[in-house]
Amino acid sequence: MQVTTKALTRILSPSSQKLNTDFKSSQSSEIQEFCQIQIEHLLSKFPIQWCRIIYFDPLLESHQTITHCVQDGLFCRKLLIYLNLEEWLVDFYPAFTVNEVNLSHLTSSICYICPIGYRNQKAEYILILAHEPLSPILQQDVKQSAMLLSKHLDIYAECRQQKAEIQLLEHILQRAGHQLRHPLAMISLYAENLYLGLPSGSSQEQAAIIRESIQDLDTNLTELIYCGQKERLRVALHDLRSLVIESIRGLKPLIKQKKLQISYPDSSTFLAIDSLQMKQVFDNLLSNAVHFSPVSGTINCNWQIFQDEILIWISDQGVGLSSDDIKKIFTPFYSRRPGGTGLGLTIAKKIVLDHHGNLWAQNSPLGGAQFFISLPRSTAF
Template identity: 65%
Template structure:
């Protein structure tokens, strides 16, 4: 049988890991355990963060008669679990009024309750079978961790979506009012340079409204418009847009000659680069260097953008992606929050760190199509 979890590909290209996936995985693992003689009973207890409760999967070997409800109730009561051994170690337990041999291999301890694999056998287990159970526990623990990380990520994305919608609504009201005044100003002016400037204000309002719509779309992962994009070209485009500020501070930009193709929403990922590079330019000293680098792996690309500024404090590292937290004067504190939301929607990761010598570095991991060369 194949070990692994079910990742359902949605039409928009995002991944969805459901509660039934972990249950199916535990069911598969319990079936594999009971197929090994002399194991005739396997019980897996794990934490399901979606239901905020511990769940269990039970399986018997092919010719084993199921236990009575009284015996199952006794096993579930965990009255026999006097001492909880270290994780991934196998221990033998004696059960009351039970002639069989019981083993337990702990997986972890979440929400004040243990997670474990419970095995009941006709005779003592061989060393190789004991090792197999321990490896099964490790594999199951990793799967549960992936599931919990996924659920935490989904919760975080939902929070960012709510923030983006609230902020977008407030900005849209203000833009509508400014646009109305600009239009009235245009109508009240005669032909003059002032009327032309009123026209420019109106057009700028329309551009801002378009950008705002894109911002709100960032809060809806279902609206990702995924296409094949050249990584280097996208970064160069963001650098070009910042060129006046780069020239003003006489900054040097280091960027690799290599590139790769990514399946991404171009406008959204460009917004991520725009924000990180804009911060790097802002905090860089005059004549400093901003370094863009990436490492291309089989399934992903690691992108690093660093500057030579004052770096990040411990508070910055803890709050840098928190909504409305900003060290830039006049900053909204939403740029990096939105950047993280976009990266999470693309099934990637983003984090900040302080460089040992000087400056800050932002690292991004994005999935990469397998057929890229």
């Protein structure tokens, strides 16, 4: 009995889960498309005639199957069911090695497996059927596809973990915000009454400072709670240079104390952004640069417009970042600053991501840390 490619896919694919959101669907489809590209690449190599990839999708929390065939009607249902049951998978082959599987009792084709990894109690692998033995060069090509796929899956899983941590952070911020609202409102009320009840003079001025500080806290709390939520982005055209200068102005006492020099371009560009939220990003990055800079050091802030994006980078002359820092620096609650909450860079990255950009860190070749912000060219004018 012969089967078509569509029927073959139905037989081999596990039952699909119903996705809860469009986000899940789009994220899972990206990894599926990557697997499909790898399969099409391998199928373009003679004598490979059939290919299957099994991988674990952390978003769906299940193993997924991508299968394709050079020509419909090549395999019998008995062979396909046998492959799907994985009764032949009795050996734990080393990852990224091409191994022959004996299926001579079912087909004249030669079967190869190249393991990718082992996640959630099930193997991930590339399975191939070919007309004739694969040459060493072609086997190396299969290994390369497996390594690329493994790296892609690792990045995919890491991104998923970061998104889960950010969701946890959002929940914490929402809860903390609601718990702080009431006492903050009471303090504000008493500060206002105190201000109105005091005679003019230094005491009333101090009460005014308390009142204004509470107002600032309330504003910052509101921005913190709703930071990075796309439906709350208030996007308008803003001058990038002016935004950076505004952030620098707020850090002037610390800059003066450490005798720092901050350089930035004379030219500017306009961005379609939420200025309050993007200012949080610059406030955080420049504050970190000031904190880790040596006395009399220089902080450089630059930007360059390319065809598809605008790239902004901020560098200092501090001790730089360790390998552990680079891995964890955007993780919630990770901080190298004494008394730091470890939330600033996490929030900053989320804001940039919600502007369809990216934020990353590395060490400068000249020493010190560098932070890069990229924004799509479509948001720059």
